[in-house]
Each structure stands twice: as C-alpha cells, then as structure tokens.
Amino acid sequence: MSGGLFALPREPVEVAPGAVHVPGWLTVERQRELVVACREWAQGPVPMRRTALPGGGVMSVRTVCLGWHWQPYRYTRTAGDVNGARVAPFPQWLADLGRAALAAAYGEDDERAGGYAPDAALVNFYDGAARMGMHQDKEERSAAPVVSLSIGDSCVFRFGNTETRNRPYTDVELLSGDLFVFGGPSRFAFHGVPKVRPGTADPAVGLRSGRLNITLRETGLPG
Ligand SMILES: O=C(O)CCC(=O)C(=O)O
Numbered sequence: 001m002s003g004g005l006f007a008l009p010r011e012p013v014e015v016a017p018g019a020v021h022v023p024g025w026l027t028v029e030r031q032r033e034l035v036v037a038c039r040e041w042a043q044g045p046v047p048m049r050r051t052a053l054p055g056g057g058v059m060s061v062r063t064v065c066l067g068w069h070w071q072p073y074r075y076t077r078t079a080g081d082v083n084g085a086r087v088a089p090f091p092q093w094l095a096d097l098g099r100a101a102l103a104a105a106y107g108e109d110d111e112r113a114g115g116y117a118p119d120a121a122l123v124n125f126y127d128g129a130a131r132m133g134m135h136q137d138k139e140e141r142s143a144a145p146v147v148s149l150s151i152g153d154s155c156v157f158r159f160g161n162t163e164t165r166n167r168p169y170t171d172v173e174l175l176s177g178d179l180f181v182f183g184g185p186s187r188f189a190f191h192g193v194p195k196v197r198p199g200t201a202d203p204a205v206g207l208r209s210g211r212l213n214i215t216l217r218e219t220g221l222p223g
C-alpha cells in the first residue's frame with residue numbers, strides 16, 4: 001500500500017480491550033498467495049455463494065467456508081444449504097498463520113497465541129456494494145479470539161460493544177494486508193462492515209476488484 005509522502009503512520013491500535021488492529025501485517029507476497037488460495041476454495045467442493053437468511057433474504061457478501069460450514073446460525077460439516085458437499089478441510093498452514101497473527105496482535109509471550117487451534121474459516125468476498133450488518137460471531141463454543149485478515153479494497157470495519165448493535169462503536173479503516181484480532185472481553189462484541197471503498201486495492205495483490213476477508217475461528221465443536 002503506497003501511502004505517499006504524507007501518509008500517517010499506521011501502528012497497531014487496541015480498539016477495545018482484546019481487540020487489536022495491526023495495519024499492514026500481511027506482505028504483498030502473502031496477500032497474493034491468499035488470493036490464489038481463496039480462488040481455489042471458491043470453486044468447491046462447496047462453491048462460494050451468497051448465504052440465504054432465514055427471513056428469505058440473501059447476504060450481499062459471498063462466502064465459502066473451510067473446516068466447518070457456517071450457515072445461519074450453526075456450524076455443520078456439510079453444506080446442506082448449498083450443495084450438500086462436505087466443506088474443504090482447514091489447512092494446517094492457515095492455523096499456523098492464525099497463531100502468528102495472535103502473536104503479532106497480543107505479543108509473542110501471550111498465552112493465547114501458542115494454544116490457538118482454529119478449525120473453521122469463513123472466506124468472504126465483498127463487491128463494491130456488499131456490506132455486512134452488525135452481528136456477533138457467537139456460533140462458536142470456544143471463547144478463543146477471532147483472527148481477521150483483509151485483502152483488496154479498503155473498507156470501514158465497525159467494531160462495537162457486547163451489549164447492543166448500536167453505539168458505542170469505533171469505525172476502523174481496514175486496508176489490504178491489515179490484521180484485526182478480537183478476543184478476551186471483546187470476543188463477542190458486535191461488528192460489521194458498513195462500507196467498502198471500490199477501487200482502492202493495490203493491483204499487485206492480484207484482485208481486480210473487491211475485498212476479501214478471511215476470519216479464523218475455534219469452533220469448540222467435537223471432531
Ligand atoms: O469482513 C469483515 O471484515 C468481517 C467479517 C465478519 O464479521 C464475519 O465473517 O463474521
């Protein structure tokens with residue numbers, strides 16, 4: 001990301017207790033690799049699609065899952081709401097990346113990093129019009145942190161509180177390569193993506209348009 005001569009420094013910021021934004025954590029090379037991996041995951045065995053909501057609507061974001069399939073509002077091994085196939089396995093290298101992410105956000109010696117064993121990933125693709133309403137990630141039975149990686153177009157990420165989907169919240173600009181971790185007292189905070197900024201991505205990461213977000217979670221579910 002070229003910020004220009006007068007770009008503000010983008011240092012790690014603790015947005016709320018246990019919620020840390022680490023700007024520019026992924027190298028451009030790492031982002032390119034993740035884009036390639038996401039393209040493959042989007043093909044199947046369960047294809048990337050807009051999740052159908054119980055009320056009859058569909059999400060504007062397109063999603064594919066690894067390890068466990070998320071649908072409103074539970075995790076299953078097979079995607080009964082898509083094509084019935086079993087989701088792709090959660091790769092070991094992605095769990096390693098998750099542990100490195102926690103070490104970057106919380107510090108190398110933090111006990112949360114070493115024992116982190118994410119077993120589910122949601123890979124979300126946002127076109128310029130997509131957004132995600134305020135919600136909690138609460139289908140997991142583990143209180144381990146959520147690791148969020150952003151690639152492509154920038155967005156406004158709204159990080160709120162655990163009580164309501166409304167204020168107080170903090171709007172954070174997530175750029176390509178940014179890491180955001182939420183754990184501890186912030187693990188079950190409401191959050192959402194009210195806006196994507198089309199055309200802001202660095203073409204070097206290999207996404208022509210849109211935004212990719214990968215969240216890693218520990219489901220706490222058996223086997
Ligand atoms: O796209 C993002 O930054 C957040 C995604 C998210 O909250 C989710 O997948 O549950």
Ligand SMILES: [Fe+2]
Binds near residue numbers: 135136137191
């Ligand atoms: Fe979420």
